[in-house]
Amino acid sequence: MLNEEIELRRGPWTHEEDTQLIHYVTCHGEGRWNLLAKCAGLKRSGKSCRLRWLNYLKPDVKRGNLTHEEQLLILELHSKWGNRWAKIAQHLPGRTDNEIKNYWRTRVQKQAKQLNIESNSKSFLDAFQRFWKPRLLQKMEQSTTTLNSSQSSAIPSVSSPVPLSSIKEISNSATSPSSTSPDSITTTQLLEIPEKQTNPHGFYNPFSTHDYYDDLEDINLSTPMWTTETNDISFPDCNCQVAESDWADGDLEDALWNLDESSQFRQL
DNA sequence: AAGTCTTCCAACCGCCCCATG
DNA sequence: TCATGGGGCGGTTGGAAGACT
Numbered sequence: 001m002l003n004e005e006i007e008l009r010r011g012p013w014t015h016e017e018d019t020q021l022i023h024y025v026t027c028h029g030e031g032r033w034n035l036l037a038k039c040a041g042l043k044r045s046g047k048s049c050r051l052r053w054l055n056y057l058k059p060d061v062k063r064g065n066l067t068h069e070e071q072l073l074i075l076e077l078h079s080k081w082g083n084r085w086a087k088i089a090q091h092l093p094g095r096t097d098n099e100i101k102n103y104w105r106t107r108v109q110k111q112a113k114q115l116n117i118e119s120n121s122k123s124f125l126d127a128f129q130r131f132w133k134p135r136l137l138q139k140m141e142q143s144t145t146t147l148n149s150s151q152s153s154a155i156p157s158v159s160s161p162v163p164l165s166s167i168k169e170i171s172n173s174a175t176s177p178s179s180t181s182p183d184s185i186t187t188t189q190l191l192e193i194p195e196k197q198t199n200p201h202g203f204y205n206p207f208s209t210h211d212y213y214d215d216l217e218d219i220n221l222s223t224p225m226w227t228t229e230t231n232d233i234s235f236p237d238c239n240c241q242v243a244e245s246d247w248a249d250g251d252l253e254d255a256l257w258n259l260d261e262s263s264q265f266r267q268l
Numbered sequence: 269a270a271g272t273c274t275t276c277c278a279a280c281c282g283c284c285c286c287a288t289g
Numbered sequence: 290t291c292a293t294g295g296g297g298c299g300g301t302t303g304g305a306a307g308a309c310t
Contacts, residue, residue, distance in 0.1 A: 011303090012278075034295070050296075051279065086298060101299070102277050110275090 009043045013052055017042060021049055022057055055096045062094030066103055068140055074100055075108070076133065079125050 009017075024040035030053065033046030042049060055061065066074070070092050077088045085097035085104075092100065104119075112119035117127065 010280075012305095032295080045280095046295075047281090047297095048279075055278075083299065097298075098278075105300095106276055 007043065008045050008048075010048070013056075017044065018052070018057060021053060025053055025057075051098075055098045060094050061096060066095070066099075070095065071103075072133065072137070072140070074103065075128055078104065078108075079128060 013021075020040050020042055024036060024042075028036070028039075030036075030050075033050040035046070037044050037046045037049045040049075044052075073092060074088060077091060081087055083101075083104075085101045089095055089097040089100050109119045112124055117124045
């Protein structure tokens with residue numbers, strides 16, 4: 001390799017760089033990233049090009065908030081495989097390991113911390129397996145039913161990116177990963193919404209067919225996810241307790257994780 | 269309105285594995 | 290068998306944007 005080191009650019013990608021990369025990969029395909037970077041005339045490292053392509057520019061990269069089904073799947077798979085983000089990402093079509101990793105760190109770990117539970121601990125797994133998971137499944141089924149029966153012209157045709165049946169299937173087989181291939185999730189129906197390629201941060205994805213905002217959130221907000229009865233749920237194994245009534249508001253993600261007040265989640 | 273804090277995520281870093289010669 | 294380079298992966302960071310005071 002010649003060391004006529006061109007100063008490599010770093011930091012945020014520009015529109016022009018993205019266009020160059022897209023054009024080159026479209027014409028010549030992926031791989032040989034170092035060579036690709038040079039041939040494409042990009043003053044970027046091969047690694048940087050690869051990352052930019054895989055995490056942002058690749059046509060099937062999905063943008064926007066994770067759906068509840070995806071969140072459940074991440075929690076489930078993480079409980080089996082730990083921080084194997086790439087492996088987990090294989091089961092969420094269109095989602096990248098980076099995105100899942102970020103989700104875990106910013107949402108799950110944060111909430112776990114607030115609850116004084118280590119997100120990789122047995123307590124966390126217990127709480128998830130014994131309470132959150134069945135509840136999530138139940139409520140998602142309810143919301144699916146509600147959605148199906150109430151889908152009107154006001155709401156575009158929506159199906160879960162990852163069907164519940166697939167989640168259950170993967171949940172059950174995750175202990176023997178080789179038996180589950182990513183192909184087992186095939187029903188990825190994109191939301192058919194007007195194309196808007198700029199998100200609130202001003203980034204853009206030239207290929208994305210998704211709005212930056214997740215329409216499912218809005219849809220689910222219209223459907224109460226939790227009952228309003230007051231049932232305190234306790235987790236003997238993790239020494240903590242949840243007042244279910246406090247989960248009733250907001251979308252499911254909030255219901256799952258916004259337990260940030262001491263009255264909502266009490267140490268026994 | 270301005271300053272500070274917090275959140276979130278794109279991007280980078282470093283390690284490891286694997287293919288190739 | 291060993292050296293080397295490319296690519297994949299998980300951990301971490303920087304900074305933009307929003308929230309809060």
